[in-house]
Each structure stands twice: as C-alpha cells, then as structure tokens.
Amino acid sequence: MPPSSSAEAPPPRPLAVTMGEPAGIGGEIALLAWLQRDSAALPPFFLLDDPERLRALAATAGWSVRIETIRAPGETAAVFGTALPVLPVPLVTRPRPGQPDPANAPAVLRAIETGTALCRGGEAAALVTNPIHKAALYAAGFRHPGHTEYLAALCGNVMPVMMLASDRLRVVPVTIHVSLQQAIATLTTDLIVQTARITAADLREKFGIARPRLAVAGLNPHAGESGSMGQEDAAIVAPAVAQLRAAGINARGPLPPDTMFHAAARAGYDAAICMYHDQALIPIKTLDFDSAVNVTLGLPIIRTSPDHGTAFDIAGKGVARPDSLIAALRMAAGMARHRSHA
Numbered sequence: 001m002p003p004s005s006s007a008e009a010p011p012p013r014p015l016a017v018t019m020g021e022p023a024g025i026g027g028e029i030a031l032l033a034w035l036q037r038d039s040a041a042l043p044p045f046f047l048l049d050d051p052e053r054l055r056a057l058a059a060t061a062g063w064s065v066r067i068e069t070i071r072a073p074g075e076t077a078a079v080f081g082t083a084l085p086v087l088p089v090p091l092v093t094r095p096r097p098g099q100p101d102p103a104n105a106p107a108v109l110r111a112i113e114t115g116t117a118l119c120r121g122g123e124a125a126a127l128v129t130n131p132i133h134k135a136a137l138y139a140a141g142f143r144h145p146g147h148t149e150y151l152a153a154l155c156g157n158v159m160p161v162m163m164l165a166s167d168r169l170r171v172v173p174v175t176i177h178v179s180l181q182q183a184i185a186t187l188t189t190d191l192i193v194q195t196a197r198i199t200a201a202d203l204r205e206k207f208g209i210a211r212p213r214l215a216v217a218g219l220n221p222h223a224g225e226s227g228s229m230g231q232e233d234a235a236i237v238a239p240a241v242a243q244l245r246a247a248g249i250n251a252r253g254p255l256p257p258d259t260m261f262h263a264a265a266r267a268g269y270d271a272a273i274c275m276y277h278d279q280a281l282i283p284i285k286t287l288d289f290d291s292a293v294n295v296t297l298g299l300p301i302i303r304t305s306p307d308h309g310t311a312f313d314i315a316g317k318g319v320a321r322p323d324s325l326i327a328a329l330r331m332a333a334g335m336a337r338h339r340s341h342a
Helices: 026-035 051-061 073-080 102-120 134-139 147-154 180-186 189-207 232-246 277-287 323-341
Strands: 015-018 045-049 067-069 084-088 126-128 161-165 170-173 213-217 250-255 271-274 293-297 303-306
Touching (some): 015 102, 026 045, 026 051, 026 323, 045 051, 051 067, 102 134, 147 293, 161 189, 170 189, 170 277, 189 213, 189 271, 213 232, 232 250, 303 323
Parallel strands (some): 015 045, 015 126, 126 303, 170 271
16 A cells, blocks of 8 residues: 555655864864754754763854754754754863864774764765864874775775865866875876776766766876877876776876866866876865865765865864865765665
C-alpha cells in the first residue's frame, strides 16, 4: 500500500562540522555561520565540539547563540532552527585564543574521526572541517602530513585529490605542498592521469556534471613553446592528455598557464588541472579569496573545508569572517544532493 500523501518525508541528513584547532577561529566562524543560517540559506549542520568552549566564545563576543547538545546526528533538524546542535567532544584544557595546546590534539583528531565515521555510516551527509594546526598535532604524536592525508587513511588509504572551488573557478593541483623543485621532479604522466581521472569522476558524481571538461595546464611558460622553454610539456603533460582523451575524458592541453584563467577561457572548462600548488591557488584566490572552498576528491565521503587557516592573529576577537565556511557548507550540501541523485 502506498504511503499516505500526508506522511512527512524524513528530514535530510545533516552536515557534520569539526572543531578544528580550538585556539583558532573555527568556533567563531561556526557560531557566525549559524547566526546567518536563514539569510545564507544554510542546510542543517551540527558541530563536533566542546559545548562549554562554544558557550564561552559566544558570551565573550556578545552573540546570542543557544548551544544544545545532541546524542546523534538525527536530532539536528529538530534543534537547528532555535539552537546550534553540538555532538560533544570534550577538550582537556580550556583553549586560549592564538595559543594552541598539544593537550587538546586528541580531541581535535577525535572530532575528525567521529565525523568521518558518521559520514561513512550514512548518519551525516558530508564532512566540513575547520582548519587545524599541524604543529600542535605533530607535538602530540600525529604522524600524517596533514588533514587530507589523515582523512584518506581513515577512508581506507585512498588517493586524495585537492580541489579549490568557487562559483567562478575550480582548480586541481597535481603536486601540492612541496617545493617547486620537488614538484617538477615528482611530476609524472601517471600522476597527472590519476589526478584527472579522479577529478572527472567526482565532477560527475558529486557536482552533477555529465561530461566534465578538463583544461590541463602546461608546466613551463607558454606550455614549453614547442620545446624552446623546456621539454617537460611534450614529454610528460601531453602524453597524459592523450591517455585521458583515449579513455573518453574531455581533456585538452597542455595549455599556456598565463592565458587559462581570464573569463572567456574559464567558460570553456569545468576544472583546471594544474601542475603545482601556486599555479592553481593564485588564480582562484585572486578571484574568490573570501569564498573559495577546499574540496577533497577521491574519498568515499564528501569533504569540504574553508580555504583559510587558523588565523591565530585574530582568534578570540570576534572579527573573523564566516564567508568561506558558509561557502563550504553550501557546497557540501549541493554535492550531497548531486550524489544522491546520481
């Protein structure tokens, strides 16, 4: 027998938001995002955080935010309209703005682990991570290079791919946090192909783009100028583009990097595959510094993050802007919708 037309649909799964570094601005921007939940049309989300820390932050800043603890993500929808739902992750010591304490590192990691598990188990639609401070985690024995690699390990040691995305541009660096010299030495045809394949697959599944168009940047000025400015584009990048096209992926390149990012050029592709960190991040931060979002592709879960750090210099002052977190929440919700439709 079909369900009654008056039966209510189950509430959408909420987004899980981690605390990030407790001495940074993560708590403040989460409070501000909740305060802007209606004007920004934000989906329901809950924090994996210490409720007392959040109450103290709100009181210090003079923000009227009621904090309500929940026992499970399913309680978020009923709470979100009138209070900020928090799944408690207690801290060992009370944070001091701008002064990270390794004693709180286990709680920071527990928030990430719990959020990942809730997403993998289907209780949360996506994971939105606030910025962490790697030095404090390293001092407590953390052994992963960073946030992304830790998430990849929690998800079964998959290959993660970093994307920076906004309404005007998506960029993917093939090599990331290494020196330029090491990036050139590390770059291979296989690495470009793997990165682009993962990008194309997630653009289809999580962004709803049926046939993604990839623009592959050259490594050298003018994409090598027929070899006069280096052989890497002909020897490494061009064969990767040929392999991608042979696999049915709409890729073109290597393209001169200095002409890829003006408005008319951006209209011709869905993501730019870049050879090194700054080649990707300079254009998107120039275009959308406050609203760019860090997206991890290649994971079995959806993960987004604000594209900024802990901002210790302004932590605790109530002046942090939540724009990038709001963008990360909205993008995560959109990706979750596309994935469910797919």
